[in-house]
Amino acid sequence: MDERHRRFDADKLFRLKSEHSGYKFCPRCRTELEEQRLDGVLRLACPSGDxxxxxxxxxxxxxxxxxxxxxxILLVKRAHPPKIGWWCIPAGFMEWQEHPSQTAVREVKEETGLDIRLKGFFEVYSGSDDPRTNAVLILYLGEAIGGELGAADDAEEVRYFGFDELPDNIAFASHRQALKDYQERFRKGRS
Ligand SMILES: [Zn+2]
Structure with a gap:
């Protein structure tokens, strides 16, 4: 395990999430931030006049x-924290200028080596069990159209699983729910 992985402290990150992400100073002017109730929510605000x-x-x-x-179904075994060695649906955080459909295609390529075509929208999930940040997960239905299956980037292993042999250690609640929802919607009546 490399140094970055050893330093990853999920408990500490969960605590920071509940403390305004651990932020203390204004990133614009370095003044110490103060808690203020704004729009009914306790937020950090810069008290500096200008x-x-x-x-x-x-x-x-x-x-x-x-x-x-x-x-x-195509799943990815995580190579980085959180949840190293746990499986998830190929996905990742959006870059600033991306449309989520571009993120989905890029992440599948980066993690699994496969080129995919999106067939449609699947579902959106809200998750709070990632210690780094709360997330909104936007999932599409995709179809492999090329590339070569092989673990890369954030993946330790990639493979297709039958729905009767899904691994128990699925990393996040939103991914577990998505696997359930997919089977409900697209595999009803199948054995
Ligand atoms: Zn400021």
């Missing part, structure tokens, strides 16, 4: 794709 910085703690948007081939 600075209007307010820290809005928003969930981070992420996107990914449910890729199913021959009734088997």
């Amino acid at each position: 600075c209007d910085f307010i820290f809005y703690q928003n969930p981070a948007p992420a996107a990914g794709a449910v890729v199913v081939t021959d009734d088997r």
Whole structure:
């Protein structure tokens, strides 16, 4: 395990999330931030007269794709914290200029080596069990159209699973729910 992984402290990150992400000083003018009740929410605001910085703690948007081939779903084994060695649907955080559909295609390529085409929208989930940040997960339905399956980037292993052999250690509640929802909607009546 490398140094960065050893330093990853999930309990500490969960605590910081509940303390305005641990932020203390204005990123614009370095004044110490103060708690203020704004729009009914306790937020950090810069008290300096000529600075209007307010820290809005928003969930981070992420996107990914449910890729199913021959009734088997593509999953990724995580190579980085949190939840190293746990499985999840290929997905990742959006870059600033991206549309979530671009994020989904990019993340699947980066983690699994596969080129996919999006067939449609699947579902959106809200998650609070990632110690780094709360997240909004936007999932599409995808279809592999090329590339070569192989773990890369944030993945330790990638493979297709039959729905009767899904691993128990699925990393996040939103991913577990998505696996349930997919089977409800697209596999009803199948054995
Ligand atoms: Zn300021």
